[in-house]
Amino acid sequence: MGTKQRVGIIYGGKSSEHEVSIHTAHSIIQAVDKERYEVLPIYVDVTGKWVQGPWVADVPQQAEELRYTLDQYEAPDVFALAENVDVIFPVIHGPNGEDGTLQGMLELLDVPYVGSGVLGSSLGMDKVMMKEVFASAGLPQGAYRSFLRSELHADMDGICDRIVAELGLPCFVKPANMGSSVGISKAKDRDGLIEALKFAARFDRKVIVEEFIAGRELEIAVLGNDTPDASVVGEIIFGNEFYDYEAKYKSNNTRLDIPAFVPDSVVTRMQELSVKAFIALDCSGLSRVDFFWNEERDELYINEINTLPGFTPFSMYPMMWKAAGVEYAELIDRLIGFAIERYTEKKENELVAEKFME
Structure with a gap:
């Protein structure tokens, strides 16, 4: 691959943060040291279609205003990523980008990538599991409760009673798995709480309610x-x-x-x-x-x-x-x-396994 490291930047994605991801990718491409790195942009459109090719447009105000036709670019050979790049810099925000799913694919493809692995990414995305781990680690945090969408459908009034009694009002209602403050409401009264729960449940099957902390x-x-x-x-x-x-x-x-x-x-x-x-x-x-x-x-x-x-x-x-x-x-x-350091450190597991099998 020559003296330059080839960095694949995966951006876009199907989440509500598609446009934010485009801005992030553009910023990295502009700033990266061209003497040290060769960049391969890999774009995922809002339908989930993958394309690769040179970045030929300035960042648009709206994602749909991209000034190139996706059909003129080839679909990347995802299974050959490890052969074509030295490291991946994933910048797809939200679900299917920072929740461990993309990271799992990159693990299977055996390619180094920037950021947390499957476990850290999935825990970081799921606010309920995140708070469970925080509690186990003794970190100070506010009170919270979580509910499944099916529970809300079955007993909205009972759940609202419990929230008011245990957390009080106002409180914050959020989808458990969603980034960039999407789907969040501040509920000030019971009617607002019902609407907030319904709104959050549009984005995820699991909803978290947090006490208000001034x-x-x-x-x-x-x-x-x-x-x-x-x-x-x-x-x-x-x-x-x-x-x-x-x-x-x-x-x-x-x-x-x-x-x-x-x-x-x-x-x-x-x-x-x-x-x-x-x-x-x-x-x-x-x-x-x-x-x-x-x-x-x-x-x-x-x-x-x-x-x-x-x-x-x-x-x-x-x-x-x-x-x-x-x-x-x-x-x-x-x-x-750090991505390459972590990838290299993981390879020690394989060396140990090989030695064990001798």
Whole structure:
């Protein structure tokens, strides 16, 4: 393959975050060190069709405005990926991209890839299982309950009674498996709770309800494999009532403070807790960990982990590392290095197995 490493970037996908993924891929392609890497873009359209070829369009405002016809490009030989690339950088957000399914395929194809493996990715996507692991690890978090869509259909009134009694109102209702704040509602009264549960159940068969925690929304970035590092802390200050999809991607009222104006003691605790969460879920490469901080009581609560956070130069994850002294191109380089490091470490399992069979 020559002296350059060939990096395959898989982007797009069938989820609601298709357009976000296009922006992420475009940013990486523009920033990657062309002296060290040769990039192979692999696009997955909204129907699930895979194509590969040169990136010939600027990022459009809408995904459907892509300025090339997919039919003019060949479908990639997925089974030959390990022969055609040295490493894969998957940037498909949401279901079928960061939930372990794509990672499982890459494991079967025996190709190194950036980010968490099957277990860490699936745990990070499923908010209920994530919180179960957080609880086992002793991480501080708010109370929550989960319900299947079939349970909601069978006994909506009884479930609402239980939520009001055990979590109180207001509360947050979310699909258990969905990224980028899609399907989230803040329920303030019983009628709003019923609508929120129905809305969340449109996106997933499992719904999670979380108690409302008054506090500032803080985030931190984690980078590495077995001994990860944590960045500076960032804070999201938004005009919307909560940080939903609209506030994240379309609102002009959202402001990011990086680094956040918080005491050093809060930064230290967040760094420790975020690394603990990263290791507890068996993550690797990168993750963004979100917290609530009640300033009056000086209490930190972990909210969730995102194993494939937004990754344009203007996303929280790269911006927090930039504030910590790691520029965007260097961050890409480190992540590729961590992917190959983890892949090489896994090969030791095969060597042990071979020796055992001798």
